[in-house]
Amino acid sequence: MLKSFLFFFAVALLAIACLPMQGRSPQQPPPPPASMPAPAPALAPPQTATTAPTAAVKNPVKPTAQSQAKAKALYQIDCAMCHGDNGNGKTDIATSMELTLDDWTDPKTLAGREDWELFNVIRVGKDKMPPESSGRATDNEVWNLIIYLRTFSKSQPPAAAPAQ
Numbered sequence: 001m002l003k004s005f006l007f008f009f010a011v012a013l014l015a016i017a018c019l020p021m022q023g024r025s026p027q028q029p030p031p032p033p034a035s036m037p038a039p040a041p042a043l044a045p046p047q048t049a050t051t052a053p054t055a056a057v058k059n060p061v062k063p064t065a066q067s068q069a070k071a072k073a074l075y076q077i078d079c080a081m082c083h084g085d086n087g088n089g090k091t092d093i094a095t096s097m098e099l100t101l102d103d104w105t106d107p108k109t110l111a112g113r114e115d116w117e118l119f120n121v122i123r124v125g126k127d128k129m130p131p132e133s134s135g136r137a138t139d140n141e142v143w144n145l146i147i148y149l150r151t152f153s154k155s156q157p158p159a160a161a162p163a164q
């Protein structure tokens with residue numbers, strides 16, 4: 001007798017506890033009317049303001065044996081899967097992602113491209129080319145990467161300053 005009373009008491013408590021919750025739900029704010037103006041599109045990718053150089057910027061680094069060794073290591077980790085170990089762009093990923101990659105082993109390919117232009121592509125990304133964030137490579141490391149990319153079209157890498 002007492003047990004069933006307790007049971008009904010518990011059920012009644014539960015029902016009361018649930019009531020205010022049901023009562024609250026219709027009070028949620030109505031959805032905004034469909035005529036709300038769409039937010040203005042961003043004018044430029046956020047990275048460009050801080051890191052992207054312009055035409056006036058020359059490659060500020062002088063390659064050393066160490067900086068080029070670092071560039072090669074970075075290239076092999078972050079770039080070679082698409083652009084290829086020798087920079088010719090003929091990789092399985094390029095084929096499977098249907099990427100149109102330049103052949104950097106041909107001296108004509110990068111001859112007309114300025115370093116700052118390549119810097120922007122690497123930092124900001126372009127189409128399916130992912131950006132290389134400043135967390136993965138410093139500005140100087142990107143400039144060194146560009147010097148490294150340009151060695152693919154030379155049979156011999158350029159003479160680097162001797163290691164200190």
Ligand code: HEC
Binds near residue numbers: 130
């Ligand atoms: C997911 C594949 C992929 C990876 C990884 C990648 N790239 Fe690219 N890269 C591309 C594609 C695709 C383009 C062509 C973009 C375009 O012009 O539409 C490109 C273009 C470039 C260009 C512009 C010059 C040119 O030949 O078109 C440079 C420079 C470049 N990549 C450097 C790098 C460097 C350095 C890395 C590593 C930090 C890297 N890429 C990693 C796919 C990749």
